[in-house]
Amino acid sequence: MRIVDFRIVRFQFARDRVIGDSQVRIAHAHVATLELIADNGMVGLGFVPSLFNPLPSQAEIERLFRAEIWPGLEGQSPAALAHKLTRPRGGNIRGASLPFGEGLDQALWDLAAKQVGMPLWKLLGGTKSRVKAYASGLDFHLSDDDFCALFDHAASIGYKSFKIKVGHPDIERDLHRLDLLVKTVGKPEAIMIDANEGWSPQQTVRNMNKIRDAGFDILWIEDPCLRYDFEGLKMIRQGCPFTLVNSGEYFDAHGKRQLIEAHGTDMINVHGWVSQVMRIGWLAAEHGIPVSLGNSFLEIGVNMALALPEVEWLEYSFQNFDHLIEKPFEIRDGWIYAHDRPGHGLVLSETARSEWAVPEVVANEDLPPAPVNTRLPH
Structure with missing residues (x-):
């Protein structure tokens, strides 16, 4: 060929x-x-x-x-x-x-x-048939009503884990959104939050303790501070032993390797570049670090998620791209499923x-x- x-x-x-x-x-x-x-x-x-x-x-x-x-x-x-x-x-x-x-x-x-x-996921060595998917709102700019409507729908079709955006200058607004989430979906299997580098390391430790004291159990805080602040990320890990730090989204493969070797994260966040995701996934496995598959275009990252042993989660954000392809990947009851189509499936x-x-x-x-x-x- x-x-x-x-x-x-x-x-x-x-x-x-x-x-x-x-x-x-x-x-x-x-x-x-x-x-x-x-x-x-x-x-x-x-x-x-x-x-x-x-x-x-x-x-x-x-x-x-x-x-x-x-x-x-x-x-x-x-x-x-x-x-x-x-x-x-x-x-x-x-x-x-x-x-x-x-x-x-x-x-x-x-x-x-x-x-x-x-199927690409089989060519890459995959043996799993599905991966957990969590509902991610990309919701920072939504009104409270639209925020609740989005997550209510997600819960109604079987999602059990949810990620919301935080990092507002007023932590009370972030607490308010967490309260709305729980009131909307009930008790989730897991809650993740993403500050998109909106906090300093010191702010992160203070805010995460406030969130914990308010009764919210957070599985991970994503990109809490500046990406290259490896010492700050380690401080957050030490100051918040009750949650995980999930970072690496903004790095290429070289930066992700540096982050892992600096012990700056509990989880490594990867996206839609097949070669880089597999290389970083292998490195993460050597270090015993789990991998989370962040947003990838039309969930093409499911192929790598199914192939890597350290992947526990895939992000789904209800973006309206499905009209571009013949058949999207099946997502049902909070899981994204393997496909049997040759190639990556799209x-x-x-x-x-x-x-x-x-x-x-x-x-x-x-x-x-x-x-x-x-x-x-x-």
């Missing part, structure tokens, strides 16, 4: 709700899909998201990909590229003009697994390709209404 062509489709649409945390607020989705086409007709799919700003026009995305990435792909074996290690030096240590890396990695692994006719929807593609940049205020989120009541 050799890579002979590629396709890129640009999407831009309003989200069905404002998502965000103590640091960011996001109301629109900007993503391109990358399809690598092999000489036998097989297609590997990857996602190229831009979190805050619209991607350039589709023609410009294609031009940049052809100039910067395609020369290293054309005629190559996807499996060989998926496993390839390089040692960049000097001026070669630089990123592409657009964030192609993760989507390219996904597309290569998709093709590699399809070539041998296996295929670009022909309806999305024809009806939702936005080749040119559109002002946010001129975008059509958000697509229906089939995972939420409507």
